Each structure stands twice: as structure tokens, then as C-alpha cells.
Amino acid sequence: MKVVIIMPAYNEAENIGLMIEELFGKEFPQIKNTEMHLLVVDDFSPDGTGNIVKKYQAEYKNLHLLQKPKEGLGWAYIRGMQYAVNKLGADAVMEMDADFQHPPRFVKDMVAAFLNGADYVIGSRYIRGGSIPKEWEFSRKAVSFLGNLFIRMVLLKPQIHDLTTGFRLTRVKGVLDQIDLEHLMEPTRFAYKVDLLYQSIKNAKKVVEVPLEFASRAKEKSKFNPKEMISTFKVAIILGIKDKQKIIKFGLVGFLGYLVNAFALYLFTKLSWPGWAAWGLSTELAILSNFTWNNLWTFRDQQINGLAAIASKFLQFNLTSAGGLLIQVGVGVATDYLLGSQYRQIVLPLTIGFLVMPYNYLMYTLVIWRKKASNPK
Ligand SMILES: Nc1nc2c(ncn2[C@@H]2O[C@H](COP(=O)(O)OP(=O)(O)OP(=O)(O)O)[C@@H](O)[C@H]2O)c(=O)[nH]1
Numbered sequence: 001m002k003v004v005i006i007m008p009a010y011n012e013a014e015n016i017g018l019m020i021e022e023l024f025g026k027e028f029p030q031i032k033n034t035e036m037h038l039l040v041v042d043d044f045s046p047d048g049t050g051n052i053v054k055k056y057q058a059e060y061k062n063l064h065l066l067q068k069p070k071e072g073l074g075w076a077y078i079r080g081m082q083y084a085v086n087k088l089g090a091d092a093v094m095e096m097d098a099d100f101q102h103p104p105r106f107v108k109d110m111v112a113a114f115l116n117g118a119d120y121v122i123g124s125r126y127i128r129g130g131s132i133p134k135e136w137e138f139s140r141k142a143v144s145f146l147g148n149l150f151i152r153m154v155l156l157k158p159q160i161h162d163l164t165t166g167f168r169l170t171r172v173k174g175v176l177d178q179i180d181l182e183h184l185m186e187p188t189r190f191a192y193k194v195d196l197l198y199q200s201i202k203n204a205k206k207v208v209e210v211p212l213e214f215a216s217r218a219k220e221k222s223k224f225n226p227k228e229m230i231s232t233f234k235v236a237i238i239l240g241i242k243d244k245q246k247i248i249k250f251g252l253v254g255f256l257g258y259l260v261n262a263f264a265l266y267l268f269t270k271l272s273w274p275g276w277a278a279w280g281l282s283t284e285l286a287i288l289s290n291f292t293w294n295n296l297w298t299f300r301d302q303q304i305n306g307l308a309a310i311a312s313k314f315l316q317f318n319l320t321s322a323g324g325l326l327i328q329v330g331v332g333v334a335t336d337y338l339l340g341s342q343y344r345q346i347v348l349p350l351t352i353g354f355l356v357m358p359y360n361y362l363m364y365t366l367v368i369w370r371k372k373a374s375n376p377k
């Protein structure tokens with residue numbers, strides 16, 4: 001396995017030499033069964049960061065240098081990743097800063113998690129064993145903690161504790177190679193990290209958080225500013241809405257299904273059809289409407305095509321819909337028995353909203369329009 005650490009460094013002359021020595025002298029030798037590489041991405045720093053790296057290259061053959069014009073933090077990482085994958089043949093890439101905020105001693109834990117099968121490893125400040133700098137003033141601690149909590153909520157990723165960390169490892173096959181790196185959001189800024197994390201989590205089958213004791217900048221001159229913060233929140237909110245588009249469409253299709261059901265029932269009643277036929281056909285029409293519109297619209301990206309496939313999926317759809325019916329009738333009868341029938345008009349929407357709709361959504365995403373496992377080249 002080959003792991004390449006991508007390390008952007010702009011005017012890090014004070015740090016980069018020490019960092020190279022710690023990684024190659026102390027940390028890499030402790031990591032077994034893995035070829036460790038370091039790729040420094042320098043945007044022709046005026047302080048000569050690049051020349052320092054060149055000097056060390058004579059000593060360490062796994063030390064690489066990529067120099068390019070200055071375009072901001074996101075591009076430095078993106079170009080580094082592309083270089084690591086295409087030129088160095090990396091199996092995994094790591095994002096790591098040069099200013100010792102990501103202490104080198106945590107590299108081996110990240111790599112160990114990868115060797116244990118993780119597709120995406122997050123250096124996490126907000127799990128047991130992780131921390132943010134004690135010397136940070138209260139306001140910065142609060143912004144970091146609350147901002148992270150906010151992003152966890154808008155992205156609906158409560159199971160992950162640190163969504164804004166900069167210290168991460170990504171498997172190339174199946175995760176990084178599925179991401180369009182040329183079109184990340186906010187590629188000049190810190191905020192690119194949120195988009196990249198979001199897409200990586202989507203692709204990764206196994207995500208692992210490893211504790212990170214985040215340090216303050218070795219040479220203290222923080223560039224932490226409101227512009228970076230706002231763009232980070234912006235990216236999170238846009239991704240959060242994108243994520244919920246499916247749920248909104250699903251809800252609208254469900255509502256249309258209800259209208260179809262109600263209108264057909266009204267019509268068949270007018271025609272004096274027998275009860276079983278009026279209820280039966282109007283319900284089936286609603287199911288047909290739900291299936292059709294969800295297939296054409298909500299789950300367009302997993303669309304079912306071809307007559308045979310549609311017929312068999314529609315049959316399956318009827319079966320899962322019957323499950324929803326069972327839930328509704330079961331809860332209805334049980335609450336009738338427990339509370340009396342005077343609460344039916346409250347029980348009905350609550351059952352639909354909190355049980356039947358989530359059940360349907362689960363069935364749609366896990367059974368009917370199930371995503372096919374991605375097939376990395
Ligand atoms: N190549 C390159 N590296 C950059 C650029 N901006 C930042 N870096 C490096 O990326 C890493 C992270 O940047 P920092 O400036 O430390 O950002 P930060 O950690 O969010 O903020 P600080 O509190 O100031 O440390 C450091 O190693 C920087 O040297 C850039 O435009 N180009």
C-alpha cells in the first residue's frame with residue numbers, strides 16, 4: 001500500500017524542515033507494511049519554502065515537491081491529490097497542514113485505520129482522546145464547536161463528530177476516484193473541505209474517526225477570519241438542501257398520490273361502484289401514481305427502465321405499499337382499542353407522517369430504487 005501525505009505549504013520556511021525531519025526521521029519508520037510518501041505543494045512561497053524541500057529531497061527519495069502559482073488552499077490540496085493519484089500511484093492520500101496543527105504523531109493512527117479497512121479516516125477533535133488547543137480563547141473554541149455542530153445538523157451527519165477537521169485520509173479506489181475534483185465548491189478556500197468530506201462520506205463504505213489533538217499554529221499568526229467561516233457555512237447549507245431535495249420530491253409525490261386517491265374515490269362513489277372496487281381501484285391508482293412519479297422524478301438517478309423491469313418492480317412496489325397499509329391499520333386498530341376512536345383524526349396524520357412515510361422512504365431507497373454499488377475502475 002502506498003500512502004501519500006499532501007501537505008500544502010505557503011511561507012512555511014520555519015516549519016517545513018522540521019516537519020520533514022519528524023515525518024521521515026521519526027514517524028514513517030514506525031509504520032510497517034506501507035510505503036509512506038510526502039508531497040509538499042508550494043505555491044512558489046517567497047520565503048523559500050520550496051528550496052528547503054528541494055534540499056531534503058537528496059536525502060529522502062519519498063519526498064516530492066509540486067510547485068504552482070498561488071490559487072488558495074483548496075486548489076493546493078486538489079492539485080496535490082491529482083498529482084498523488086496520477087503521478088505517484090497513491091492508494092490513499094492524506095490531507096495534512098505544514099504548521100504542526102496536525103501533529104505528526106497522529107499519522108500512524110490514521111494509516112492504521114486505513115490498513116484495517118477504512119475507506120475514509122477523519123482526524124477528529126470532538127471524540128474521546130481528541131481536543132482543540134487549550135490556549136485558544138473562548139470565542140474561537142465556541143465558534144469551532146458550535147460551527148461544527150451546526151454543520152453536523154444541516155448535513156444530517158450526527159454520527160460523525162468532526163466535519164471541519166483538516167486532517168483526513170481518503171482511499172483512492174472507490175472514494176477519491178469517484179469525485180470530480182475540478183468542480184468542488186469554494187476551491188480557493190478552507191470550505192472546499194466540507195464539500196470533499198461530504199462526497200467522500202457518500203462514497204466510503206467504512207468511515208472511521210481517529211482522535212486528533214489539534215494544536216495551535218507553531219508560529220502564531222492565525223488567518224482564521226469571518227470570510228472563511230461564512231463560505232464554510234454556505235457550502236454546508238447548500239449541500240444540506242441538495243441532500244433534502246429527494247425527501248421534498250418524495251413528499252410532493254406522496255401528496256399527489258393522496259389527491260389521486262381522493263379524487264378517484266369521489267368519482268367511483270358518484271358512479272355507485274361497490275365499496276371494494278371503489279377503494280381498491282382508487283388506492284391502486286394512487287400506488288401507480290406514486291410509482292410513476294417517483295421513478296421519473298424523485299429517484300431519477302436510479303430510474304427503472306424497460307417493460308420487464310418496470311413490471312417486476314411495480315409488483316414489488318405494491319408489496320412494500322401493502323406493508324404501509326399494514327402499519328396504518330395496525331396502529332389504527334391498536335389506538336382505537338387503547339384510546340378510543342375519538343382520536344382517529346389525530347392518529348391518522350401522525351401515523352402517516354411518522355411511520356408510513358418514513359417506512360415508504362426506507363423501502364424506496366433500500367429496495368425499490370436501491371443504489372447500485374459503485375463500480376470503481
Ligand atoms: N500551497 C499553498 N498552501 C497554502 C495556501 N494557503 C495555506 N496553505 C498551507 O495550508 C496549510 C493550512 O493553512 P493555514 O494558513 O494554516 O490555515 P488554518 O490552519 O485554517 O489557519 P491558521 O489558524 O492561520 O493556521 C498550511 O500548511 C499552509 O501553509 C495556499 O494558498 N497555497
Ligand SMILES: [Mg+2]
Binds near residue numbers: 099
Ligand atoms: Mg494552520
